[in-house]
Amino acid sequence: MLTATRPAVSLVDRYTAAFPGSKRRFEVAKTLFPTGVTHDTRMMEPFPVYVTRAKGAYKWDVDGHKLVDYFVGHGALLLGHSPDDVVTAVQEQMARGTHYGACHDLEIAWGQLVQKLVPSAEKVRFTGSGTEATLMALRLCRLHTGQPKFLKFQGHFHGWHDYVTVGSDPPYESMAVPGVPESVAANCVSVAPGDLNRVEAALVGDPQIGAVILEPTGGHWGAIPIRGEFLRGLREICTRLDRVLIFDEVITGFRVAPGGAQAYYGVTPDLTSLAKILAGGLPGGCLAGRSDILAFIEPRPGKPKMKHPGTYNANPLSAAAGVAALTRVATGEPCRLANAAAVRLRNRLNELFETRGWPMVAYGDFSVVRIVTRYHGPRPRTDAGENDGLIPFGCDLNQLDGPKNPKQISAMRQAMLLNGVDLWGFAGMTSCEHTDAIIDDTVRAVASSVEVLQMEGQL
Ligand SMILES: Cc1ncc(COP(=O)(O)O)c(C=O)c1O
Numbered sequence: 365m366l367t368a369t370r371p372a373v374s375l376v377d378r379y380t381a382a383f384p385g386s387k388r389r390f391e392v393a394k395t396l397f398p399t400g401v402t403h404d405t406r407m408m409e410p411f412p413v414y415v416t417r418a419k420g421a422y423k424w425d426v427d428g429h430k431l432v433d434y435f436v437g438h439g440a441l442l443l444g445h446s447p448d449d450v451v452t453a454v455q456e457q458m459a460r461g462t463h464y465g466a467c468h469d470l471e472i473a474w475g476q477l478v479q480k481l482v483p484s485a486e487k488v489r490f491t492g493s494g495t496e497a498t499l500m501a502l503r504l505c506r507l508h509t510g511q512p513k514f515l516k517f518q519g520h521f522h523g524w525h526d527y528v529t530v531g532s533d534p535p536y537e538s539m540a541v542p543g544v545p546e547s548v549a550a551n552c553v554s555v556a557p558g559d560l561n562r563v564e565a566a567l568v569g570d571p572q573i574g575a576v577i578l579e580p581t582g583g584h585w586g587a588i589p590i591r592g593e594f595l596r597g598l599r600e601i602c603t604r605l606d607r608v609l610i611f612d613e614v615i616t617g618f619r620v621a622p623g624g625a626q627a628y629y630g631v632t633p634d635l636t637s638l639a640k641i642l643a644g645g646l647p648g649g650c651l652a653g654r655s656d657i658l659a660f661i662e663p664r665p666g667k668p669k670m671k672h673p674g675t676y677n678a679n680p681l682s683a684a685a686g687v688a689a690l691t692r693v694a695t696g697e698p699c700r701l702a703n704a705a706a707v708r709l710r711n712r713l714n715e716l717f718e719t720r721g722w723p724m725v726a727y728g729d730f731s732v733v734r735i736v737t738r739y740h741g742p743r744p745r746t747d748a749g750e751n752d753g754l755i756p757f758g759c760d761l762n763q764l765d766g767p768k769n770p771k772q773i774s775a776m777r778q779a780m781l782l783n784g785v786d787l788w789g790f791a792g793m794t795s796c797e798h799t800d801a802i803i804d805d806t807v808r809a810v811a812s813s814v815e816v817l818q819m820e821g822q823l
Contacts, residue, residue, distance in 0.1 A: 374820070375775055375778055375779060375782075375816055375817075375820050376409075376410060376775075376778060378778075378782060379410070379778040379781065379782060380410060382427070382429075382781075382782055383411075383413055383425065383427050383429075383781070384427060385414065385425070385426035385427040386411055386412065386413045386414045386425060386426055386427065387410075387411050389414045389426065390411035390412065390414075400412075403438075405438075405788075408774055408777055409770070409771070409774040410774075413425045413426075413429075413431070413781060413786070414426045415431075418433065418445035418446060419444075419445050419446050420444045420445055420446075420795075420797040421433060421444055421445075421795060421797040421798045421799070421802050422445070423445060423786065429781070429784065430784060431781065431784055431785060431786045432784060432785045432786065432798075432802055432805065432806055432809075433445065433786050434733075434785065434786060434787045434788055434791075434792025434793060434794070434806075435786060435788055435792070435793075436792075436793050436794070436795045437640070437645050438640065439585065439614075439615045439619065439640050439641070439793055440639075440640035440641055440643070440644075440645050441641075441645050441795050442618060442619050442641045442689075442693065442698050442699070442702055442731075442795055442796060443644070443645075443689055443692060443693075443698055443795060443796060443797070444795040444796060444797030444798075445645075445797075447688075447689075447692075449688045449689075449691075449692060450644045450645065450685050450688045450689055452688075453644075453684040453685060453687065453688035454644075454646070454681055454684050454685050454688075456684070457470070457680050457681055457683075457684035458681065460680070461680060462679070462680060462681055463675075463676075463679060463680065464680060468678075468680055468683070470678075470680055470683035470684055470687055471490065471678035471680075471683050473683075473687045474490070474678065474683045474686045474687050474690070475488040475490070475650075477686070477687060477690040477691065477694065478638065478642070478650060478652055478690070479652070480694070481618070481622050481623045481624075481627070481690065481693070481694060482613075482617065482623050482624055482626065482627070482636055482638070482652050483623055483626050483627055483632045484611070484626055484632045484633050484634065484635065484636045484652060484653050484654070485636065485652035485653065486652075486653065486654055486655040486658075487652070487653065487654075487655045487658040487659075488650050488651075488652045488658075489650060489651050489652075489658060489661060489672065489677075490648065490649070490650045490674075490677045490678035490683075491639075491648075491649040491650055491651065491674055491677060492647060492648065492649060492674050492675070492676045492677060493523070493639055493647060493648070493649045494522075494523050494612075494614035494637060494638070494639030494640065494649045495522075495523030495524055495525050495649075496523075496525075496649055496674065497523075497614065497637035497638060497639060497649040497650060497651045498522040498523050498525070498527075498528055498577065498610075498612055498614075498637045499523070499525045499527070500637075500651045500670075500672065501575075501577065501610045501612075501635045501637050501651050501653075502514055502527050502528075502575065502577070502610075503670055504635070504651070504657050504658065504660050504661075504670060505574050505575035505608045505610070505635070505657070506574065507660040507668055507670055508574070508608060508656070508657045508660060509574030509575065509607070509608060510574070511571070511572045511573065511574030511575075512551050512572055512574070513551045513552070513553060513570065513572045513573045513574065514527075514551065514552060514553070514573060514574060514575040514576065514577060514610075515552075515553045515554075515555060515563065515566055515567065515573050515575070515576045515577070515607075516528065516530070516531060516552055516553070516554050516555075516576075516577050516578065517531070517554065517555060517556070517557040517578050517579075517583055518531040518536035518537075518554050518555065518556050518557060518583070518761060519531070519532070519536060519557060519582075519583030519584055519587060519588055519761055519765045520532065520557070520577070520578055520579045520582075520583035520584070520612070521579065521583065521584055522577060522579075522612050522614075522637070523614075526541075526544045526545070526548045526549075527548060527551060527552060528552070528577070529541040529544055529549075530544070530549050530552040530554050531552070531554030532583075534762070534765075534766050534767045535767075536554070536556070536761065539552075539554075553566055553570065553573055556761060557578075557582065557583060557588050557590065557761060558588065558590070558594065558759060560594065560597040560598065560601065563576065563598065563601060564601050564605070567601065567602075567605045567607055568605065573607065574607060574608060575607060575608040575609070575610055576598065576602055576607055576608070576609055576610065577610040577611075577612055578590070578598070578610075578611065578612065579612050579615065579616065580595055580611045580612075580613065580616055580624075580625035580626065580629070580631075580633075581615075581616050581620060581625050581729055581730065581732075581751075582729075583765060584765055585615045585616075585732055585793070586728055586729050586730070586732045586734075587734060587764050587765040587791075588755075588759055588761055588764055588765055589727075589728070589729050589751070589755050589759070591629075591729075591751060592629040592630070592631065595625070595629050595631040596629070596631055598631075599631050599632075599633070602634075608634045608635060608657065609633040609634050609635075610633055610634065610635045610636070610637065610653075611624070611625065611626055611633040611635075611636045611637075612636075612637045613625060613626070613636050613637065613638055614637055614638060614639040614640055614649070615640060616730075617636065617638040617639075617640070617641060617642060618638075618641040618642065618689075618690065618693045618699070619640075619641055619699065619702070619730065619731055619793075620699065620703075620729075620730045620731075621696075621699050622693050622694055622695075622696055622699060624636070624638075628751075633653070634653055634654050634657060635651060635652070635653035635654065635657060636651070636652045636653055637649065637650075637651055638650050638651075638652060641689060641690075641693065642686055642689075642690070643682040643685055643686045643689075644682070644684075644685030644686045644687075644688055644689030644690075645685060645689070646679075646681055646682040646685040646686070647676060647679070647682055648676070648678075648679065648682035648683075648686060697796065698795075698796040699730075699731075699796075700796075701796035701798075702730075702731035702793075702794045702795055702796045702798070703730050703731050703750045703794075705731065705794040705795075705796075705798035705799070705800075705802075705803055706728065706730065706731040706732060706733050706793075706794045706798075707748070707749060707750060708800060708803045709726070709733045709794065709798075709803045709806060709807070710726045710727065710728060710733050710744075710748070710753065711746055711748070712803060712804065712807040713726035713733070713735065713807055713810060714726050714743065714744050714746070715746075716807055716810065716811055718743055720811070720814075722814060723737065723738055723739050723740050724736065724737050724739055724814070725739045725741070725743070725744065725754070725756050726744075727744065727753055727754060727755060727756055728753070728791075729750060729751040729753070730750050730751060731793050731794045731795075732791070732792075732793055733791065733792050733793075733794070734764075734790060734791040735790040735791065735810075736756050736757070736763070736764065736790070737772075737790070737823055739756055739757070741756055741757065742754065768789075771822065772817070772822045772823070773789035773790065775816075775817050775820060775822040776789055776790060776813060776817060776822075777789060779812070779813035779816045779817060780809055780810070780813050782813075783808075783809035783812050783813055784805070784809060785805075785806055785809040785810075787806075787810075
C-alpha cells in the first residue's frame with residue numbers, strides 16, 4: 365500500500381519515480397501524437413502508464429506493476445482481459461484469414477446472436493465502431509421520417525461524429541462545438557435529462573424532430589442514472605407522437621443484461637446502436653432495429669437507398685471474437701458476476717466513507733461505480749441492488765457530471781496506480797473477473813489514496 369505518512373515527497377514525485385518506463389515512452393509519444401495519447405480519456409498528468417499485457421481483471425505495465433483494471437477496454441471487456449474462449453476463437457480465425465472482402469459464416473452467426481439477445485433487433489447491420497452505428501441510426505431516421513432533426517439529452521455521449529457532439533460535455537447548454545458547422549449542430553436539439561414533460565414539449569413544438577436518442581441507463585454510462593419509469597414514459601411519448609426512439613447501447617448492450625437495458629427494463633426501442641462487448645474486445649459495431657427502417661439500406665423501387673460501405677464491417681476477426689463473447693454473455697453469468705462485483709464495490713466504499721466520516725459517496729447502477737466528493741447528503745441503503753441505489757445530489761446534472769477538476773482526477777489516478785489500481789479517475793466498470801478479493805483490495809487502495817489526496821489538499 366502507498367503510505368500516507370511521507371508528505372516530504374509529493375504524490376507526483378512518487379508517481380514519477382515509480383513509473384520511469386512509462387515516463388520515457390511518453391516523452392517519445394509527445395513527439396508523435398497531439399497530447400501524446402491516442403484517445404482523449406487516456407490523457408493524464410504528468411504522463412499515462414504504458415501497458416504490456418493484460419489478463420482477467422489485471423493489466424501489467426512496462427515497469428512491472430500489476431494493476432487491477434477498471435477501464436476494462438473502455439467498457440468492451442465484460443469478460444475481462446484475454447478470455448480463453450475469445451483468444452482461441454480469434455487465433456483460429458487469424459490462421460483462416462483476416463479479411464475475405466466477402467460474406468462469411470461468422471457474420472451470420474454473429475448477427476443471429478444479436479437478434480436472439482437484443483429485443484429490438486429485427487434486422488442487424490455491422491459497422492466499424494459505435495460512432496458509425498449512431499451515425500447510421502440518425503441518417504436512417506432522416507430517411508424514414510423525412511425530418512432533419514433529432515433530440516438528445518445533455519451529458520449523453522454517442523460517439524464523436526458531427527451530429528452528436530452537441531450537449532455531450534459541459535457547458536451543456538452550448539450549441540457550439542469546435543469544428544462542427546453550425547448548420548449541422550442546428551439539427552440537434554439537446555435537453556436536460558430526466559424531464560419527460562420537457563421532451564414532450566420539445567417534440568410537440570418542433571415537428572422537424574424525427575428521432576430521440578439516449579444512453580438508456582443515463583449519460584456518460586450512467587453518471588445521471590435513468591431507470592425504467594423514464595424509459596417507459598419516453599417510449600410512450602415517442603409512439604404517441606410518432607418519433608423514432610433510438611437506444612444507444614454501445615456501453616449497456618450485453619453489459620446490463622444479455623439483452624441490454626432494453627431487455628432488463630422491458631422497453632423496446634425502434635433502433636439500437638451496439639459496439640464494445642458486441643465485438644468481444646475487437647473493433648466493431650452494429651445498428652439493430654426495425655426492419656422497415658433498416659430497409660433504407662436496401663435498393664427498392666421508388667425509395668432512396670442509404671449508401672453503406674465500410675472496409676471493416678463484420679470483419680472476420682471481430683466476428684470470431686464477437687461470437688465467442690456473446691455465446692458466453694447469452695448464459696447470463698458474465699452480467700450477473702460483473703453486476704455483483706460493482707454492487708459489492710459500491711457498498712464497501714460507502715461503508716468506508718461512512719466509517720471514516722469522509723464527505724464522499726459511491727453510486728451507480730449495474731456494473732458501474734462512481735465516487736463523488738463534497739457530499740453531505742443522506743447515506744445510501746446498504747441493501748441497494750443493481751439499480752435501486754441512492755442517486756446523490758438529487759440527480760443534479762452539474763453536480764454529478766458537471767465541469768471536471770483535472771488536477772484532482774490526475775491525483776486520484778496517480779494515487780490509485782501507486783496502490784495497484786487503474787481507476788478511471790473517480791469511476792470505473794467491473795468485469796466478470798473482478799472477484800470479491802479484488803474488490804476488497806480496491807477498497808483498501810481507495811482508502812489509502814483518499815488519505816494521500818487529503819494530505820495533498822486535493823480533497
Ligand atoms: C454510449 C456510447 N455511444 C457511442 C460510443 C462510440 O463508440 P466507439 O468508441 O466505438 O466509436 C461510445 C464510446 O464510448 C459510447 O459510450
